[in-house]
Amino acid sequence: MNYLDELNEEQRKAVEQTEGPVMVLAGAGSGKTRVLTYRIAHLINKGVPPFNILSLTFTNKAAREMKDRIGKIVGESTAKSIWMGTFHSVFARILRSEAEKIGYPSNFTIYDTDDSKRLVKQIIKDLNLDDKVYKPNLVRNRISSAKNNLLSPQAYKDNPTLAKEDAQAKKPEIGRIYEIYDKRLFKAGAMDFDDLLFKTNILLRDFPDVLFKYQEKFRYILVDEYQDTNFSQYIIVKALASRFENICVVGDDAQSIYSFRGANIQNILNFKKDYPDTETFKLEQNYRSTQNIVEAANSLIDKNQEQFKKNVWTSNDTGTKIKLTQALSDNEEGLNVAHEIYALHSTHNAAYSNFAILYRTNAQSRAMEDAMRKLNIPYKIYGGLSFYQRKEIKDLMAYFRLVINPQDEDALKRVINYPKRGIGKTTIDRLTLYGNENDIGLWELINSLPAHSVNIPGSARNKIAQFAELIKSFQNVAEKKNAYDTGTIIAKSTGILKEHHNDKSAEGVARYENIQELLNSMKEFVEDDEAENEKDLPSFVQDIPLLTDQDQDSEEDQNKVTLMTIHASKGLEFPNVFIVGMEEELFPSQMSTQSRSDLEEERRLFYVALTRSEERCYLSFARSRYKWGNLIHCEPSRFLQEIDPDFVDASGVTPNQPSKDPFATKGDWGSSMGGGSDRSASTQRRSVTPPRQKMMRVPKTDTSNFKGDDTANLREGMEVEHGRFGRGTVVSIEVAGNRKAVVDFEEHGKKQLLLKFAKLKILN
Numbered sequence: 001m002n003y004l005d006e007l008n009e010e011q012r013k014a015v016e017q018t019e020g021p022v023m024v025l026a027g028a029g030s031g032k033t034r035v036l037t038y039r040i041a042h043l044i045n046k047g048v049p050p051f052n053i054l055s056l057t058f059t060n061k062a063a064r065e066m067k068d069r070i071g072k073i074v075g076e077s078t079a080k081s082i083w084m085g086t087f088h089s090v091f092a093r094i095l096r097s098e099a100e101k102i103g104y105p106s107n108f109t110i111y112d113t114d115d116s117k118r119l120v121k122q123i124i125k126d127l128n129l130d131d132k133v134y135k136p137n138l139v140r141n142r143i144s145s146a147k148n149n150l151l152s153p154q155a156y157k158d159n160p161t162l163a164k165e166d167a168q169a170k171k172p173e174i175g176r177i178y179e180i181y182d183k184r185l186f187k188a189g190a191m192d193f194d195d196l197l198f199k200t201n202i203l204l205r206d207f208p209d210v211l212f213k214y215q216e217k218f219r220y221i222l223v224d225e226y227q228d229t230n231f232s233q234y235i236i237v238k239a240l241a242s243r244f245e246n247i248c249v250v251g252d253d254a255q256s257i258y259s260f261r262g263a264n265i266q267n268i269l270n271f272k273k274d275y276p277d278t279e280t281f282k283l284e285q286n287y288r289s290t291q292n293i294v295e296a297a298n299s300l301i302d303k304n305q306e307q308f309k310k311n312v313w314t315s316n317d318t319g320t321k322i323k324l325t326q327a328l329s330d331n332e333e334g335l336n337v338a339h340e341i342y343a344l345h346s347t348h349n350a351a352y353s354n355f356a357i358l359y360r361t362n363a364q365s366r367a368m369e370d371a372m373r374k375l376n377i378p379y380k381i382y383g384g385l386s387f388y389q390r391k392e393i394k395d396l397m398a399y400f401r402l403v404i405n406p407q408d409e410d411a412l413k414r415v416i417n418y419p420k421r422g423i424g425k426t427t428i429d430r431l432t433l434y435g436n437e438n439d440i441g442l443w444e445l446i447n448s449l450p451a452h453s454v455n456i457p458g459s460a461r462n463k464i465a466q467f468a469e470l471i472k473s474f475q476n477v478a479e480k481k482n483a484y485d486t487g488t489i490i491a492k493s494t495g496i497l498k499e500h501h502n503d504k505s506a507e508g509v510a511r512y513e514n515i516q517e518l519l520n521s522m523k524e525f526v527e528d529d530e531a532e533n534e535k536d537l538p539s540f541v542q543d544i545p546l547l548t549d550q551d552q553d554s555e556e557d558q559n560k561v562t563l564m565t566i567h568a569s570k571g572l573e574f575p576n577v578f579i580v581g582m583e584e585e586l587f588p589s590q591m592s593t594q595s596r597s598d599l600e601e602e603r604r605l606f607y608v609a610l611t612r613s614e615e616r617c618y619l620s621f622a623r624s625r626y627k628w629g630n631l632i633h634c635e636p637s638r639f640l641q642e643i644d645p646d647f648v649d650a651s652g653v654t655p656n657q658p659s660k661d662p663f664a665t666k667g668d669w670g671s672s673m674g675g676g677s678d679r680s681a682s683t684q685r686r687s688v689t690p691p692r693q694k695m696m697r698v699p700k701t702d703t704s705n706f707k708g709d710d711t712a713n714l715r716e717g718m719e720v721e722h723g724r725f726g727r728g729t730v731v732s733i734e735v736a737g738n739r740k741a742v743v744d745f746e747e748h749g750k751k752q753l754l755l756k757f758a759k760l761k762i763l764n
């Protein structure tokens with residue numbers, strides 16, 4: 001069958017209109033991504049060389065799937081040379097070949113969010129600022145949004161509005177922090193994620209020949225999920241497309257869910273202004289979901305004022321109604337979901353991969369995971385601590401980074417005394433201070449130490465010299481050997497492998513296995529004959545910070561239930577979808593209920609969630625859940641009443657009085673639902689005693705300053721105390737296998753702990 005026959009008329013028109021600006025603005029599941037995919041195949045069939053096509057997707061996984069499909073139409077080897085991937089990965093690749101023009105080494109390091117946060121923290125400390133006021137996360141977000149709006153440190157400092165905002169927030173030094181942050185990154189030959197876009201913009205702005213080269217190269221540009229592009233991405237696309245204007249963007253204003261990261265829905269609304277010749281196509285037929293799901297989603301999004309009205313319909317079956325259930329607690333909610341999955345799996349023979357559980361916040365995964373494990377249901381969780389963020393992996397990777405780019409000070413500081421070689425903290429601090437004051441990079445400094453009058457004793461000087469020699473010897477190895485051989489030599493001769501091997505605790509064994517796993521993946525990398533890239537260490541390390549856990553899907557992950565946040569589920573589809581935690585102050589989130597536009601974004605998020613489902617969709621809420629160590633009573637989400645009740649099976653959940661909430665609409669799924677209710681219609685949350693008979697866990701009685709040491713109650717964000725490491729905050733909890741938690745300790749940094757042994761005290 002001709003591939004064009006697999007499209008409806010409107011889709012086909014959008015595919016065949018290959019020249020000039022094209023916008024496809026259409027609802028969920030209407031085939032926008034399919035149009036992009038077939039359009040690329042069509043371009044190639046019409047004779048456009050694949051290397052003249054640039055396709056920007058939301059995830060690298062989406063790009064791989066697109067490439068696979070195109071490969072089936074035009075042949076795999078042809079499909080391979082299309083430039084396709086996320087903005088970050090595509091422009092990282094371009095920056096590597098052009099970096100020297102903007103003063104960066106081509107093997108610049110990419111700092112992930114964690115690395116960049118550590119740097120911000122360090123600067124706050126160096127400036128003697130109070131990190132309770134200058135919260136590193138907040139400062140980093142502010143810098144990030146400045147970069148995504150293309151504001152340099154100078155422009156930030158000169159901007160009166162920002163200065164006023166910062167002054168009002170009692171954080172007048174953010175501009176200065178940004179300036180230093182920027183300088184240090186540059187000195188380290190490093191870019192953070194936002195820089196990959198920011199620096200691309202600088203490159204295209206300041207080097208007309210480079211701009212010309214890529215305009216000529218990317219004669220056809222396609223962008224998926226255009227509604228979630230930010231200003232920085234928008235300007236890149238605009239610059240590249242301005243010569244030929246063969247640009248096709250697809251998106252759905254109703255699915256714009258990243259404004260908190262600077263995504264600007266105006267980009268899609270302004271497309272026509274930017275390109276007056278734009279041909280617009282509307283796709284209205286949904287191929288993904290049953291009628292019930294489509295209509296339910298339509299009725300919900302109708303409540304938003306800011307939107308293009310769309311008429312989305314489907315010729316699919318009516319399907320079953322959306323099933324609304326309630327539970328007494330988050331644990332019970334998890335068990336309900338698990339039982340339903342188990343039942344569908346056994347009676348309908350549904351593969352586990354046909355199920356997704358979607359939630360608003362990562363912390364909600366815990367109750368779901370516990371339940372999956374109770375019923376022995378295999379699951380895969382996205383968005384936890386990704387493999388490459390584990391401490392032992394980052395340590396070894398820091399050696400790799402340093403070998404490739406010795407200017408990388410974050411890497412250097414991370415390993416100069418790891419494994420321990422007697423170079424103390426005071427010594428490192430003195431080196432750093434001297435380097436900063438005299439504007440000498442750390443690597444240069446430790447290599448010319450005799451020429452400098454830093455206050456460091458002779459014994460430490462020797463050790464530093466030995467360390468520099470060690471790194472240089474690795475650089476020699478890296479020049480001659482492939483990534484795997486180099487990696488193995490580094491893991492062995494630094495003593496890292498041995499250190500983990502000798503540690504026979506459960507954590508130690510896991511760390512050793514993780515290091516082995518990293519080396520295995522390096523072996524795979526060098527043995528992969530298909531991939532045309534170099535097999536050396538820099539090629540292996542290059543894009544690792546850009547990998548997300550969605551990119552690490554292995555064969556064995558195929559038949560598992562998917563657990564993820566709604567944000568991460570964009571563009572995906574599953575036969576059965578469970579949307580859990582449909583409660584006020586959780587979804588919509590507490591922060592969002594103060595303004596209409598924020599609330600509308602939450603509603604779009606709910607729209608995204610609903611429209612992931614193909615056949616069955618389940619909504620649930622719990623009447624109580626733990627938050628910050630307290631059991632909180634929950635109100636059903638206002639969004640539940642916004643779906644036309646014709647499409648919802650709420651049997652067992654009786655409607656209640658209308659809510660008093662100013663944004664709420666008719667009806668309310670209220671408090672007469674389920675046992676043990678003692679609620680009025682108030683929307684306030686408060687702590688209550690859990691209804692005993694059904695609660696899975698009851699918090700222990702408080703006899704000390706501590707909330708009890710029952711780690712079953714542990715949640716992300718909690719303050720805890722550990723016998724050895726002191727106070728810290730729970731960053732994430734992993735329940736697969738032995739329960740583990742990553743805790744960010746005030747004094748000791750992040751540690752992964754096995755909860756069985758860790759004896760964490762939950763603080764107030």
Ligand SMILES: Nc1ncnc2c1ncn2[C@@H]1O[C@H](COP(=O)(O)OP(=O)(O)OP(=O)(O)O)[C@@H](O)[C@H]1O
Nearest residue numbers: 006007008027028029030031032033034287288571
């Ligand atoms: N003409 C068609 N015939 C058959 N199936 C189609 C057709 N168009 C789209 N589909 C199928 O419908 C589903 C949704 O398509 P697609 O993912 O491209 O939609 P989308 O508009 O990109 O959705 P989203 O807004 O969620 O990203 C896919 O499974 C796709 O294969």
Ligand SMILES: [Mg+2]
Nearest residue numbers: 032033034571
């Ligand atoms: Mg899509």
